[in-house]
Amino acid sequence: MSAVAPKPEILAAFEAAKGFMPVDEGLALYAAAREAAALGLPLLEVGTYCGRSTVLLADAARGAGTVAVTVDHHRGSEEQQPGWEYHDPETVDPEVGLMDTLPSFRRTLHRAGLEDHVIAVVGRSPQVARVWGGKVGLVFVDGGHTDEHAAADYEGWAPHVAEGGLLVIHDVFPDPVDEFTGQAPYRVYLRALESGAFEEVSVTGSLRVLRRSGPGI
DSSP states (O other), rough: OOOOOOHHHHHHHHHSSOOOOHHHHHHHHHHHHHHHTTTTOOOOEOOTSSSSHHHHHHHHHHTTTTTHHHEOSSSSSSEEEEEEEETTHHHHHHTEEEEHHHHHHHHHHHHHHHGGGGEEESSSSSHHHOOOOOOOOEEESSSSHHHHOOOOOOOOGGGGEEEEEEEEHHHHHHHOIIIIIHHHHHHHHHHHHHHHSSEEEEEEEEEEEEEEOOOOO
């Protein structure tokens, strides 16, 4: 996969946004998105949070004349709830007492000048996947980290990856010490490889890029 870097202003918008993806993984995601966007199909992200990675997908989509679709209920995943390591009190809506990352996400896109290149879907990933009708050039799985949620994201969206398209999985940690944060995505990654439907393209930190090489999931 060619090493294509985003323009400085896009990388700056990525780094300025709330989120947890390090720069090296972001650059690998961007390279995958640029390649997949050449298929002329939408790029789809599961797990928006505040739009850090969405910036990269949207810029890649813009360059190819397609669009990035990002799916999230915006109430935060398990590890982002109060009392957990990745909780950010600034993302809590004081009126309802629940997380709401949608306003931060919208600010991220506005600051990056990318609002016209993103379709934001507010809803639960499996429900959205059931009504999604077409193929996509890329699916980026970065949602919940339980086996239930990671498997549902994979089962819902992997079938929509077009022939030659890419499946990108974040937070893949093979070490059992990372049971909560990365073992569920790791098991999904192994399942994708074992299916024979996907082959590995690249590994960068906890980011895995796979290409559809056959039918099924």
